[in-house]
Amino acid sequence: MTSQQARRRAEIFAATGEAGQDGRFSTSATVGERRMLGDVLGAQRATLEMKCAGLTGELALRSVAPSTLSLLGLVRHLTDMERRWFRRALAGQDAPALFSSAERPDDDFDGAVADPAVIAGAWRAWRAEVEFSDRFAAEASGLDLVGEDSWRGPVSLRWVLLHMIEEYARHNGHADLLRERIDGAIGV
DSSP, rough: SSSSSOOOOOOOOSGOOOOOGOGGOOOSSSSOOOHHHHHHHHHHHHHHHHHHOOGGGGGGOOOOOOOOHHHHHHHHHHHHIIIIIIIIIIIIOOOOOOOOOSSSSSHHTTTTOOOHHHHHHHHHHHHHHHHHHHHHHHHHTTTEEEEEEEEEEEEEEHHHHHHHHHHHHHHHHHHHHHHHHHHOOOOO
């Protein structure tokens, strides 16, 4: 046996420092449901942002062939998901998707190109949608607030928060693979 303790291949993502400094993992496991859902969703969003940290044009790389997924495409896709569920379904706003359409349903990914203006625009839009979503959830009368979605029908704020956690978690797994293929960076 060596004097060094064995380590996992992937621990805390290198861009985040030590586990104690990573706010994603500081959520109490005993807070109320509304805060817990918001905190866990916030941690998933922070994970996506950290997986993209330090990259510029590489964000548009389709690094896991034959998939058309890219980190920038994930940002654009999740922007449209935030918009769909919070603005359209729950708030009842006329808010079409920003990066895809009926005519170009995959443009959230296909339009993710290594142009600095495209990259900056995607991050601006994502931050604006996250801000709206957080504000909406904080000001809502409760988790049982119901909106209407063209696909699902009636949806509660509780369901939307859970679905968004699921959506980010699924795509953060994709982001893990994409980032590792781009520059070898690994970690949770």
